[in-house]
Amino acid sequence: QVQLVESGGGLVQAGGSLRLSCAASGSISSINVMGWYRQAPGKQRELVASITSGGSTNYADSVKGRFTISRNNAKNTVYLQMNSLKPEDTAVYYCRYRRPDGNEHWGQGTQVTVSS
Numbered sequence: 001q002v003q004l005v006e007s008g009g010g011l012v013q014a015g016g017s018l019r020l021s022c023a024a025s026g027s028i029s030s031i032n033v034m035g036w037y038r039q040a041p042g043k044q045r046e047l048v049a050s051i052t053s054g055g056s057t058n059y060a061d062s063v064k065g066r067f068t069i070s071r072n073n074a075k076n077t078v079y080l081q082m083n084s085l086k087p088e089d090t091a092v093y094y095c096r097y098r099r100p101d102g103n104e105h106w107g108q109g110t111q112v113t114v115s116s
Contacts, residue, residue, distance in 0.1 A: 002026040002105040004095045009110030012085055016114070020080040022095030022107055029099045034071060034078040038091035038112075045094065049080060063089075085114045 008020040020036065035050030035058075049059045049069035057069055068081040078095065095107035 002028060002097050004097055004105055004107035006093070006095050006107040006110040008080075009093060009112045011113045011115065014085060014087055014114055014116050016085050017081070017083045018085065018112060019082070020093055020095075020110060020112075022078045024076040024078075024097050024105075028076050028097075030073075031100055033098045035096045035098075036069065036078070036080045037094045037096055038089075039094070039109075040088075040091040043091075048093070050096075051078060082112070085112075087114045087116045090114050 003025045004022055006020060006022045008018060010018060012018055031053050033050055033052050036048040037045050038048050039045040047060055048063055049067055051057045051069045051071050053073060066084045071078040090113050092109040093112050094109045096104060098104040
């Protein structure tokens with residue numbers, strides 16, 4: 001079993017920054033993919049960014065150039081630095097952990113609200 005604990009959400013004005021963290025614990029595979037997804041009211045959950053244990057990253061077009069995903073493998077923690085935030089970034093942000101065999105776990109979500 002894997003547990004994911006997210007932190008760092010909050011309220012920020014447009015143009016501001018926030019940093020999300022997600023710490024994984026439990027039965028962690030050395031090879032995995034961790035990522036951030038978000039879900040706004042009335043919309044489907046969507047990928048924001050992901051990063052493999054080897055450091056390869058993937059971003060949604062809407063956040064490229066503004067968000068940066070990184071990880072500390074020694075701490076089993078993934079980060080999402082969000083800069084130049086826009087009101088449309090408002091959503092609940094979820095951390096996801098996935099092993100090569102497809103087994104996956106989700107965090108409880110953290111609210112990010114960007115005011116205009």
